[in-house]
Amino acid sequence: MENSHKGQCFCGAVKIEVTGDPMGMGYCHCVSCRSWASTRVHCWTAWPPQAVIVTKGQDNIGSFSKTENSDRRFCKTCGGNIMTLHPTMGMTDICAGTLPTLPFEPGLHTHYAETIQPMADGLAKFKDLPADFGGSGDMLPE
Numbered sequence: 070m071e072n073s074h075k076g077q078c079f080c081g082a083v084k085i086e087v088t089g090d091p092m093g094m095g096y097c098h099c100v101s102c103r104s105w106a107s108t109r110v111h112c113w114t115a116w117p118p119q120a121v122i123v124t125k126g127q128d129n130i131g132s133f134s135k136t137e138n139s140d141r142r143f144c145k146t147c148g149g150n151i152m153t154l155h156p157t158m159g160m161t162d163i164c165a166g167t168l169p170t171l172p173f174e175p176g177l178h179t180h181y182a183e184t185i186q187p188m189a190d191g192l193a194k195f196k197d198l199p200a201d202f203g204g205s206g207d208m209l210p211e
């Protein structure tokens with residue numbers, strides 16, 4: 070398929086494919102993303118839910134929702150994270166590292182109020198989320 074990218078979990082039992090262009094890409098500094106992705110900053114790519122298909126291992130996917138905003142999907146075999154569904158925002162977030170052929174072109178920082186890793190890169194720093202993602206739209210200095 071044209072303009073599609075493949076990804077998989079840590080062990081390869083689950084494979085996904087995305088088609089088209091992401092709705093956005095950026096860095097999330099929130100404590101949930103940091104904990105879930107086991108990192109200081111989460112590199113996210115946001116997709117329309119229908120752009121993401123599971124091509125292998127649908128039955129091997131577990132899910133966990135700490136809040137109603139985030140339905141986090143992982144591989145039952147290796148525990149590797151696969152994607153996070155954001156049903157209230159109408160998008161699916163895939164870690165940039167899960168899609169190795171997708172050029173990562175971050176455009177903004179989200180939940181910068183929670184940062185433990187300030188990044189002076191000139192990109193917009195949203196206190197929580199942009200208004201069109203359901204946030205306050207408030208900005209913070211670097």
Ligand SMILES: [Zn+2]
Pocket residue numbers: 078079080081082083144145146147148149
């Ligand atoms: Zn796996």
Ligand SMILES: [Zn+2]
Pocket residue numbers: 097098099100101102103111180
């Ligand atoms: Zn986050």
